[in-house]
Amino acid sequence: MSGIQSLRRGLDPVAFAESAGFDVTLPWQEAVLRSHAPSLLINAARQSGKSSMAAVLAVHTALYTPGSLVLMVSRTLDHSGELFRRALAVYRHAGRPVPPDSETRLSLTLANGSRIVSRPGRDEASVRGYSSDLLILDEASRVPDELFKSSLPVVARTGGRILAMSTPYGKRGWWYEEWANGAEWERHLLPASALPEDWYKPSTAVFLERERRRMSERELLQEYHCAFQELDGQAVFRHDLIADAFGDESIEALWPD
Secondary structure: OOHHHHHHHHHOHHHHHHHOOOOOOOHHHHHHHHOOOOEEEEEEOOOOOHHHHHHHHHHHHHHHOOOOEEEEEEOOHHHHHHHHHHHHHHHHHOOOOOOEEEEOOOEEEEOOOOEEEEEEOOOHHHOOOOOOOEEEEOOHHHOOHHHHHHHHHHHHOOOOEEEEEEOOOOOOHHHHHHHHHOOOOEEEEEOHHHOOOOOOOOOHHHHHHHHHHHOOHHHHHHHHHOOOOOOOOOOOOOHHHHHHHOOOOOOOOOOOO
16 A cells, blocks of 8 residues: 555545445445544434444544544444444455554454444443543434433543434434434434435335335334334323423413412
């Protein structure tokens, strides 16, 4: 690899992704990889490629920011392992431009002092004690509120970035609230309808029709159209009706002093 090629890949995550064998052809992929926003939300359909883009960002950060820590948090041990395997695949396909110092089932340490660590997100203990340059929250809608709150100090000392990606999981929890109301996030919406026709096999249209017959309408809207839906037994009244009822109007006391 020439010095110019190495410089280009270091400066441009899209060029790095292509060097690792990814065809970065969709606008959302370029937007996410080239974003400099400190906080990103990706609301995406299932199997839309969001985890692969997160893995690219993880490896790019570790390679080109010496001494950095990339912390990836998933909801189960199995999910942590899968996301870490994706990151390892990116690293290997890129030709291991920085040699490894050590590698375990859920962590990679590079010769430049950088680390990639993947953790299951059962509770706030999963992130305590870390100070990260890039925090990736996988299936963020399933990450408990307490864990999310505990994750914010993880990037506070370093000025690091947060990438939270998920499909919706009801109108509840921090993921829904931040998507609906959070001011500091850069948002990326990726429903299945925005994906190429050959994304799902045998075709996106055929696949979605099969899923439509298999799922309820509510499940289909959440899983593939990125629409937040009320869950069974979640609320007696719809979330929007409750919000309207307790909006900006003042509430008078029934028994004033």
